[in-house]
Amino acid sequence: VTGAETDSCGACFARLRKLQDCLATEGHRCLLVSHLPNIRYLSGFTGSSALLLVRPDDALLVTDFRYEEQAAAEVGAMVEVSIARHGLLGRLVERLLDRPVEAVVAFECDRLTVRDRRELGERCAQVEWKPTAGIVERLRECKDAGELALIRRAARIADEALEQVLSVVREGAEERELAAELEYRLRRGGSDAVPFESIVAAGPRSALPHAHPSSRKICEGDLLLFDFGARVDGYCSDMTRTVCLGPAAPWQREIHEAVAAALEAGTRAVRAGVTAREVDAAARSCLEQSGWAQWFGHGTGHGIGLEVHESPRLFSRSDDLLAAGQVVTIEPGVYLPDRGGVRIEDDVLVNADGREVLTGFRRSLIEIP
Ligand code: GLY
Ligand code: MN
Numbered sequence: 001v002t003g004a005e006t007d008s009c010g011a012c013f014a015r016l017r018k019l020q021d022c023l024a025t026e027g028h029r030c031l032l033v034s035h036l037p038n039i040r041y042l043s044g045f046t047g048s049s050a051l052l053l054v055r056p057d058d059a060l061l062v063t064d065f066r067y068e069e070q071a072a073a074e075v076g077a078m079v080e081v082s083i084a085r086h087g088l089l090g091r092l093v094e095r096l097l098d099r100p101v102e103a104v105v106a107f108e109c110d111r112l113t114v115r116d117r118r119e120l121g122e123r124c125a126q127v128e129w130k131p132t133a134g135i136v137e138r139l140r141e142c143k144d145a146g147e148l149a150l151i152r153r154a155a156r157i158a159d160e161a162l163e164q165v166l167s168v169v170r171e172g173a174e175e176r177e178l179a180a181e182l183e184y185r186l187r188r189g190g191s192d193a194v195p196f197e198s199i200v201a202a203g204p205r206s207a208l209p210h211a212h213p214s215s216r217k218i219c220e221g222d223l224l225l226f227d228f229g230a231r232v233d234g235y236c237s238d239m240t241r242t243v244c245l246g247p248a249a250p251w252q253r254e255i256h257e258a259v260a261a262a263l264e265a266g267t268r269a270v271r272a273g274v275t276a277r278e279v280d281a282a283a284r285s286c287l288e289q290s291g292w293a294q295w296f297g298h299g300t301g302h303g304i305g306l307e308v309h310e311s312p313r314l315f316s317r318s319d320d321l322l323a324a325g326q327v328v329t330i331e332p333g334v335y336l337p338d339r340g341g342v343r344i345e346d347d348v349l350v351n352a353d354g355r356e357v358l359t360g361f362r363r364s365l366i367e368i369p
């Protein structure tokens with residue numbers, strides 16, 4: 001990764017300009033951004049407390065004392081930083097009332113709390129507050145070269161961490177212990193704090209799609225599911241592999257084969273211009289043909305980027321459209337209650353003429369000796 005690729009200020013300048021064009025097209029002058037990943041995307045600010053008011057020619061970042069120096073260092077020339085002493089919203093309102101008041105300000109209605117929305121209305125009644133949703137999230141869908149380099153690195157770190165952990169898996173180890181081992185390897189491999197709680201689920205617990213690692217000890221004959229990711233400069237990877245401790249029973253091999261086939265069908269369906277629901281249908285109909293579809297109860301995947309779950313969403317009724325530069329997961333699973341489950345998940349870059357799978361870890365069933 002070159003310096004230029006990770007120069008967030010340079011990238012942010014272009015992103016803000018693009019957003020300002022978008023706002024103008026949709027008839028908005030200003031947008032109040034309150035969702036932190038959106039703020040990071042547009043300004044480069046990585047702190048945990050901020051509001052960003054995007055105006056026609058510039059932007060105002062309101063944060064607090066803890067982030068004064070950090071904000072100045074992180075944001076580019078197009079973003080003015082203002083430090084709140086008594087609450088972000090209060091400072092924002094002061095700044096809005098400082099100038100000739102903007103008549104209309106759009107806000108992220110799916111991100112702002114009801115309380116904050118009410119407070120804005122009360123303290124800044126001159127402004128018409130206009131609900132919008134998804135404007136910045138749509139811009140974030142297609143990744144630039146710098147973002148892709150970070151996701152690639154996060155995927156590679158995850159591949160390597162799993163390889164290392166599988167070499168220390170042994171009968172009697174607790175799920176929690178393996179999760180700790182995995183997260184240690186991820187961080188040693190260059191990951192920042194992991195993007196979500198790593199899932200390690202053994203035996204019948206592998207049938208819980210979002211199990212929390214427990215004190216259950218793994219034993220011979222268990223399916224063992226790992227779902228985890230790395231994060232590099234904010235960008236996530238998200239992968240799942242399910243292995244077997246010892247030789248797999250015929251039913252375990254059968255569902256693993258069915259899920260691997262659905263993964264392949266879903267992955268092959270990925271290309272720019274198809275709908276997310278077509279990709280979901282490709283994976284799902286593969287499991288229908290093998291007879292396991294009733295045990296696949298969740299969507300086929302989701303976008304990844306600054307968040308582990310972002311648009312586009314790949315499920316049976318999704319209207320989202322795949323476009324070059326998006327990175328989506330494909331993650332079919334079959335979950336048999338009280339017996340066990342298999343999920344296999346890859347991160348896939350959408351190309352104009354197809355796709356590139358970024359997670360490299362092998363997909364065949366591994367039987368740990
Ligand atoms: N670990 C959550 C997911 O795969 O979506
Ligand atoms: Mn996952």
Ligand code: MN
Binds near residue numbers: 302
């Ligand atoms: Mn996922």
